[in-house]
Amino acid sequence: MKKVTKVLLVLAVLFFYSPVLAEEVPPVTVTPDPVTIHLTITNGANSAYDNDITVTACNSDNGATTEVKVTAYCAILQSGVESDWNWDWAPGAFLNSLADIAGYTSQDSTGGDVYHYWSWSLNGGYADVGLNQHNLEANDLISLSFVDPIEETPEVTPGEDENTEEQKQSLI
Numbered sequence: 001m002k003k004v005t006k007v008l009l010v011l012a013v014l015f016f017y018s019p020v021l022a023e024e025v026p027p028v029t030v031t032p033d034p035v036t037i038h039l040t041i042t043n044g045a046n047s048a049y050d051n052d053i054t055v056t057a058c059n060s061d062n063g064a065t066t067e068v069k070v071t072a073y074c075a076i077l078q079s080g081v082e083s084d085w086n087w088d089w090a091p092g093a094f095l096n097s098l099a100d101i102a103g104y105t106s107q108d109s110t111g112g113d114v115y116h117y118w119s120w121s122l123n124g125g126y127a128d129v130g131l132n133q134h135n136l137e138a139n140d141l142i143s144l145s146f147v148d149p150i151e152e153t154p155e156v157t158p159g160e161d162e163n164t165e166e167q168k169q170s171l172i
Contacts, residue, residue, distance in 0.1 A: 032057045035070045035136045039079055041099060043146040048099035049081050060132040062087045072120065072142045073132035092130025095120075101146055120144045 034056045041049040055075045057068035062085075073093055076083050084102070086094040095118045096102055103117035120127045121143045122134060136142075 029066070029068075031068055032070045032135075035138055035140070037075060037136055037138070037140040037142055039075050040141075040143045041076075041079070041081055042144070043099065043101055044148065049079050051079075053079060055136055060093075061091065062093070064090070070136045071132050072122075072127075072134050072136060072140075073130075075136065075142055076131065076144070089130070091133060093132040095131060095144075098144060098146075103146075114149055116146070116148045118144055119147045 034054050036052055036054045039049055039051065039053050040047065053075055055070050055078055057070045058074040058077060059065075059067070060069045060071040060073045061067070073085075076095075076098070081099050083098050084096040086096050088094070098118050101118075103115070106114045106116065108114050120131060121141075123141050124143075127134065
């Protein structure tokens, strides 16, 4: 009977004190290797940045997780060009302004909205995810350009009649 009591006592001690004895294993965090890309930032004919850059992993989701990735968002932050972001569009980050140029909405002559914004392309093609969602690969070409549509107006010299003699005769 003494043996059974000792065994039960040892089991009880191990059961109740096992959390104290157990080592907590920290989660394994994998940090991706840096990636070298080419980054261009332009506004019309003006260039704010046009260089190769080695991009290191960063938190690309505004702190929603502890995961780090090597993204185009990280490239912009690490380029040193001033930027402002809007995280209301999660999981994608919206680029409000870059190089002190902010997007805005104006109206055309008919009252329709005209959007002026930062657009980005990946290796010469249209990018279909947010800057913070694309995982960079070596030698990617990331291009950001400010879309600033200008309403075209027809060029007519004042006093010039646009109709030719033939057109005038057909109107008679």
